[in-house]
Amino acid sequence: MEEIDSSYVIDIHGMDLYYGNIPVLTDINFKLRKSEFVYLVGFTGSGKSTFLKCLYGAQPLKRGKAWVTGVDLSRLKPSKLHLYRRKIGMVFQDFKLLPDLTAAQNLNFVLKATRYPKSERQAKINEVMQWVGLEHKHKAYPLMLSGGEQQRLSVARAILNDPDLIIADEPTGNLDPYMTDEIMYLFSRLNKERGTAVLLATHDYRILDKFPSRIVKLEEGELREESQ
Secondary structure: OOOOOOOEEEEEEEEEEEEOOEEEEEEEEEEEEOOOEEEEEOOOOOOHHHHHHHHOOOOOOOEEEEEEOOEEHHHOOHHHHHHHOOOEEEEEOOOOOOOOOOHHHHHHHHHHHOOOOHHHHHHHHHHHHHHOOOOOOOOOOHHHOOHHHHHHHHHHHHOOOOOOEEEEEOOOOOOOHHHHHHHHHHHHHHHHHHOOEEEEEOOOHHHHHHOOOEEEEEEOOEEEEEOO
């Protein structure tokens, strides 16, 4: 059995990823330490989303090894995927909220699905709603919220199970600069106050200057460190 370095929340060695039969990424090596914040950048079509899909179990590895929160993705069975996803939080560009449920019901849906104790669900919902600044929006439906508020709710959903890792795929892509900064402050607080590791894909280089951190770039099928 291979030894896992517990200081890393992501540890990847020689990973190849394909889109159908087309190679997208080859021989990827990447490490993300616990409590570290890393940006993933690259042009459209560079493979950012494919890479992140692999990390949350929606894209299989073709070759190599990838451990995420201690889980060997090359051996992850579909029947265990829901258990794995309790250990990570995911935030997407298009929010992926359930439109027919209120904000609180969207959160309760996740807690119910992950078998969070029923007696503790309301307190947890109250906690995360307050943390993202939506404490007065429990009964609002997603379409009653602004884009920034919808993304705040998405962040609240991602932190419900106190994950070790947040994976965010272009989370500010649909937001104006003001709302972008508001969401980035949340990710920054999440990382600094809670010690949650964050891997955030973006094409917005403005936020890299305003919220500086380590940067890795996907280019020509390879992952490279960028100077800060």
